[in-house]
Amino acid sequence: xxxYYFFHLMSWPxxxxxxxxxxxxxxxxxxxxxxxxxxxxxxxxxxxTTLAQxxxxxxxxxxxxxxxxxxxxxxxxxxxxAAALTQRTQRMxxxxxxxxxxxxxxxxxxxxxxxxxxxxxxxxxxxxxxxGGGPEYFSYQVDPTRxxxxxxxxxxxxxxxxxxxxxxTWNGKHYFYRYVNPWPRxxxxxxxxxxxxxxxxxxxxxxxxxxxFAYMGIPYFHIESFRxxxxxxxxxxxxxxxxxxxxxxxxxIPIYVAENDAKARKEFEPHLWYFVRNLLKGIVTTPxxxxxxxxxxxxxxxxxxxxxxxxxWAEIEEGVYALVGSPATVRDMLNHYRKELGVGIVMTGxxxxxxxxxxxxxxxxxxxxxxxxxxxxxxxxxSTARASGTSPISAR
Amino acid sequence: xWDFVKKxxxxxxxxxxxxxxxxxVTVGGHPTQVLRGGQGAPLVYLHSALGETVWLPFHDAWAxxxxxxxxxxxxxxxSQGLEDIGSMDDLVFHxxxxxxxxxxxxxxxxxxxxxxxxxxxYAVRYPDRVRRLWLADAAGLWLDAYPYFxxxxxxxxxxxxxxxxxxxxxxxxxxxxxxxxxxxxDETLIAVYRALTALARLVWERPYSPHLPRRLSRIRCPxxxxxxxSDRLIAPAYAEEYHRLIPNSTLKILEHCGHLPMFECERExxxxxxxxxxxxxxx
Numbered sequence: 001x002x003x004y005y006f007f008h009l010m011s012w013p014x015x016x017x018x019x020x021x022x023x024x025x026x027x028x029x030x031x032x033x034x035x036x037x038x039x040x041x042x043x044x045x046x047x048x049t050t051l052a053q054x055x056x057x058x059x060x061x062x063x064x065x066x067x068x069x070x071x072x073x074x075x076x077x078x079x080x081x082a083a084a085l086t087q088r089t090q091r092m093x094x095x096x097x098x099x100x101x102x103x104x105x106x107x108x109x110x111x112x113x114x115x116x117x118x119x120x121x122x123x124x125x126x127x128x129x130x131x132g133g134g135p136e137y138f139s140y141q142v143d144p145t146r147x148x149x150x151x152x153x154x155x156x157x158x159x160x161x162x163x164x165x166x167x168x169t170w171n172g173k174h175y176f177y178r179y180v181n182p183w184p185r186x187x188x189x190x191x192x193x194x195x196x197x198x199x200x201x202x203x204x205x206x207x208x209x210x211x212x213f214a215y216m217g218i219p220y221f222h223i224e225s226f227r228x229x230x231x232x233x234x235x236x237x238x239x240x241x242x243x244x245x246x247x248x249x250x251x252x253i254p255i256y257v258a259e260n261d262a263k264a265r266k267e268f269e270p271h272l273w274y275f276v277r278n279l280l281k282g283i284v285t286t287p288x289x290x291x292x293x294x295x296x297x298x299x300x301x302x303x304x305x306x307x308x309x310x311x312x313w314a315e316i317e318e319g320v321y322a323l324v325g326s327p328a329t330v331r332d333m334l335n336h337y338r339k340e341l342g343v344g345i346v347m348t349g350x351x352x353x354x355x356x357x358x359x360x361x362x363x364x365x366x367x368x369x370x371x372x373x374x375x376x377x378x379x380x381x382x383s384t385a386r387a388s389g390t391s392p393i394s395a396r
Numbered sequence: 397x398w399d400f401v402k403k404x405x406x407x408x409x410x411x412x413x414x415x416x417x418x419x420x421v422t423v424g425g426h427p428t429q430v431l432r433g434g435q436g437a438p439l440v441y442l443h444s445a446l447g448e449t450v451w452l453p454f455h456d457a458w459a460x461x462x463x464x465x466x467x468x469x470x471x472x473x474x475s476q477g478l479e480d481i482g483s484m485d486d487l488v489f490h491x492x493x494x495x496x497x498x499x500x501x502x503x504x505x506x507x508x509x510x511x512x513x514x515x516x517x518y519a520v521r522y523p524d525r526v527r528r529l530w531l532a533d534a535a536g537l538w539l540d541a542y543p544y545f546x547x548x549x550x551x552x553x554x555x556x557x558x559x560x561x562x563x564x565x566x567x568x569x570x571x572x573x574x575x576x577x578x579x580x581x582d583e584t585l586i587a588v589y590r591a592l593t594a595l596a597r598l599v600w601e602r603p604y605s606p607h608l609p610r611r612l613s614r615i616r617c618p619x620x621x622x623x624x625x626s627d628r629l630i631a632p633a634y635a636e637e638y639h640r641l642i643p644n645s646t647l648k649i650l651e652h653c654g655h656l657p658m659f660e661c662e663r664e665x666x667x668x669x670x671x672x673x674x675x676x677x678x679x
Binding site for chain 1: 482548549551552577582585586589590592593595596597600601
């Protein structure tokens with residue numbers, strides 16, 4: 001049973017035409033005079049409406065995520081968006097993917113806010129934990145050379161705060177807390193599912209496999225990268241002595257559906273390029289110590305398989321950076337790749353940069369009606385059975 | 397063509413600079429690289445974040461008169477132990493232990509940029525152990541009107557880096573020291589990344605010490621402050637600030653010189669430091 005989550009970035013769609021020529025990045029130092037709060041008000045309302053509609057359409061959940069000081073994603077606090085969604089939806093899961101743990105001092109803040117969201121939503125939270133992207137370490141001025149250590153210690157602290165009765169004392173390398181005792185505690189037992197988004201580093205893959213969390217492949221990479229990632233993840237699970245559940249493997253992939261293939265491309269392509277040329281500009285900012293010495297050379301030489309380096313539609317299709325077409329086309333591609341990759345969760349968004357709200361919703365609705373029933377699982381295709389992970393309260 | 401000749405000439409001088417030898421000393425349980433050469437009174441050189449951790453002509457020139465000791469900071473070259481360094485305090489303790497191990501008790505200490513800052517931080521904690529202190533284009537202080545050039549933001553921007561580091565960004569020495577990605581080997585890219593990582597460990601969250609200004613009055617030995625007039629990474633205003641705060645200090649501004657005097661103004665820089673460290677005057 002493949003589950004479908006609607007993924008949203010809440011991008012800023014109003015960058016000037018010549019943005020890519022005039023600015024070196026949509027991140028960190030992209031001047032915030034380009035942001036207009038009055039347009040921003042309207043935008044949040046529309047984006048939240050789109051997300052809430054995912055429930056009526058039959059998606060299993062929605063994803064929101066955290067980024068700072070940028071035009072790419074306007075959710076410095078995804079928890080605020082998730083809180084709003086707890087009050088606008090009743091059944092679907094709300095996945096925050098995630099909070100960048102090293103940016104929180106103390107990281108207990110994450111334990112508290114996630115517990116609040118889990119209780120508010122009636123046990124529908126998916127708790128995503130991330131190291132955070134390179135640019136966030138510039139924006140928050142947090143030491144990137146310690147980010148992996150801090151991430152792991154904070155994660156252990158949060159899980160313990162959720163599962164062990166408080167107050168207890170935490171004495172770690174980076175954090176010391178005399179009284180760990182968060183109110184409230186989460187509703188799901190032993191705690192909300194933990195998703196760890198990753199961009200393919202072997203360190204993260206092995207860590208997630210060992211800890212039996214779920215690995216969420218972040219979109220915008222070449223299909224070959226995803227093949228390697230899930231193969232390595234399954235191998236790492238086997239080494240840890242178990243076979244992973246399908247819901248431990250998630251795949252992020254932009255999907256746009258229209259009445260026919262030509263129309264889909266025509267409607268979607270300009271907005272994909274807005275995203276690639278403007279919003280991805282500067283995203284691959286790698287502060288020192290953030291990544292391993294092994295990974296840095298290909299990053300510096302720009303030899304990555306990342307969408308930001310792509311220039312033509314042929315490259316988009318060749319690398320399967322997005323699934324774009326008629327319902328039949330998307331259905332076939334999705335069935336092919338989700339089975340080949342062996343993923344149990346697909347995080348799909350069509351909200352690429354400047355896509356107008358009406359087109360986004362049209363694509364979502366077409367996807368829900370004409371694709372979703374046929375791409376879940378061989379045994380249940382044709383039904384719209386709900387996700388297996390229904391929450392404790394809404395299942396009653 | 398002329399650039400090429402200059403680079404070859406410098407390369408030949410590096411090969412001919414033979415007074416130094418590499419030793420590995422254990423500090424805090426970690427191997428630490430120390431280059432050492434020459435005879436005379438000890439002169440300790442602490443390198444910049446650029447990582448000049450091979451024996452170079454300027455070391456060799458000093459070694460004609462001094463026992464030159466040039467350690468590599470943890471995380472640079474063959475010095476391990478960056479995992480134990482979380483702050484300037486840790487680094488100063490590292491050097492206190494290294495100097496104990498080497499038997500250095502009354503010596504000339506100095507450095508460029510990051511190295512100058514470490515030298516100053518050592519001197520305010522152990523003022524009795526430093527006979528002469530010198531610092532060139534040193535980090536450590538902060539003036540709101542003169543923010544440092546953001547090395548981390550522009551780490552891949554060769555043009556901006558050369559402009560920040562050199563009086564003449566188009567010179568042979570500038571292109572020899574700052575290379576673009578295409579003209580760098582994988583080993584060089586990794587070495588630069590390691591150097592920036594070791595630097596970030598100290599300066600990412602706050603690129604200076606807020607405690608340093610009120611501690612500088614503890615320095616008792618004569619101090620020489622050398623600064624490139626064209627330093628666009630750490631402006632000469634910081635030379636004046638150090639001069640104002642360190643008692644018994646002398647200020648020398650080098651014309652036509654940027655942030656790295658040991659490369660851009662080698663002869664004058666070597667002479668200034670040597671004359672100062674040799675002099676017998678006391679405070």
